[in-house]
Amino acid sequence: MLPSDGRFGSGPSKIRQAQLDYLSDAGAQLMGTSHRQAPVRDLVASIQDGIRTLYSVPDDYEIVLGNGGATAFWDIATACLIEKRAAFGSFGSFSAKFAASAASAPFLDAPVVFSGDYGTYKLPEATEGVDTYAWAHNETSTGVLAPVHRIAGADSDALMLVDGTSAAAGTYIDVSEVDAYYFSPQKGFGSDGGLWIAILSPAAIERAARIEKAAGDFVGDSNDSGNDNANTRAQRWIPPFLSLTSAVKNSRKNQTLNTPAIATLILMKNQIDWIISQGGLPWTARHCAQSAEIIYNWAEHSDYCKPFVLDRDARSTVVVTVDLDDNLAAADIIKQARANGIVDIAGYRGLGRNQLRIGVFPSVDTADVQKLTQCIDDIVESLR
Numbered sequence: 001m002l003p004s005d006g007r008f009g010s011g012p013s014k015i016r017q018a019q020l021d022y023l024s025d026a027g028a029q030l031m032g033t034s035h036r037q038a039p040v041r042d043l044v045a046s047i048q049d050g051i052r053t054l055y056s057v058p059d060d061y062e063i064v065l066g067n068g069g070a071t072a073f074w075d076i077a078t079a080c081l082i083e084k085r086a087a088f089g090s091f092g093s094f095s096a097k098f099a100a101s102a103a104s105a106p107f108l109d110a111p112v113v114f115s116g117d118y119g120t121y122k123l124p125e126a127t128e129g130v131d132t133y134a135w136a137h138n139e140t141s142t143g144v145l146a147p148v149h150r151i152a153g154a155d156s157d158a159l160m161l162v163d164g165t166s167a168a169a170g171t172y173i174d175v176s177e178v179d180a181y182y183f184s185p186q187k188g189f190g191s192d193g194g195l196w197i198a199i200l201s202p203a204a205i206e207r208a209a210r211i212e213k214a215a216g217d218f219v220g221d222s223n224d225s226g227n228d229n230a231n232t233r234a235q236r237w238i239p240p241f242l243s244l245t246s247a248v249k250n251s252r253k254n255q256t257l258n259t260p261a262i263a264t265l266i267l268m269k270n271q272i273d274w275i276i277s278q279g280g281l282p283w284t285a286r287h288c289a290q291s292a293e294i295i296y297n298w299a300e301h302s303d304y305c306k307p308f309v310l311d312r313d314a315r316s317t318v319v320v321t322v323d324l325d326d327n328l329a330a331a332d333i334i335k336q337a338r339a340n341g342i343v344d345i346a347g348y349r350g351l352g353r354n355q356l357r358i359g360v361f362p363s364v365d366t367a368d369v370q371k372l373t374q375c376i377d378d379i380v381e382s383l384r
């Protein structure tokens, strides 16, 4: 009765055997070779092209990448994209972390944070003086999928930064609605961790260039107190590693600022090729939604668990959360599951709920999701 593959993590997530075969086969030639030479640069280019294809990326947008995962991109955006003040939608651990990063920057005004309860979403609202709006597309900690569109009423040059980390690959968005759609590869793209990838608008690239130039000029002219913000905001410091402009320059040459994990790139390329061959994001979106629906439907009819997210429109189609009755401990179910090879179905630690969380990314077979629900029923039966 076990699923053919027991990996249901929400990141790192299942890597298909075909990807691993590709890594040890065609990809093996590239392992241990320079990321500045044509073979690895071609690999990076094929990932960039693949993302363009998947998202029908407008010609003037760029696919930029670097090391450090989505977490690094929060600090890059804080350093190089927020001009003075950002507004955040905060409705779970990941969306809260970016807001916290911006709040800690002494050269920015305190952000405006629009908070939503766990299990719901809250988009930032148009606010005077705000030049950057940010939220997570899929809040991986709670299993909530938020809309992605420009914030109505925002200044026309305000940037929209959307964290697509767990949504990317399993859902579709209209990229022209955002200025940065960024993600790590170890979730929907079923690769390994370590990288961030961002689809950037010309406005975002131009904003970073302007802010970075101003910060550099300021350093070179530090005795000049003519900066009108000097009294209220600290001088901006952009660590070279966090320079978005450096990342853009390197990405235009199909490289990263510093050495990337080549295996992560190889696994990513194979996944993108696979997704395109299956029919692209319309296919993955349908596939993931089907898998998710099996769990929501099962939980709704179960006598011991129920979907955590009440609003059907907010329910994630890639990360599904279910709350358990108080008389059942999630930890007991998770332990038995793991003893049988079913792993990583625990809820997000920081949320502290008696909950299961199941990643149903494109790589996960729908038939396995069905079997998982039967296995959980069986475990619960034995625990009772």
Ligand SMILES: *Cc1c(COP(=O)(O)O)cnc(C)c1O
Pocket: 011, 068, 069, 070, 071, 072, 094, 136, 138, 139, 140, 141, 163, 164, 165, 166, 184, 187, 193, 194
């Ligand atoms: C996992 C995740 C992150 C963090 O990704 P890292 O690669 O660990 O930096 C950020 N945002 C969301 C929505 C995530 O799911």
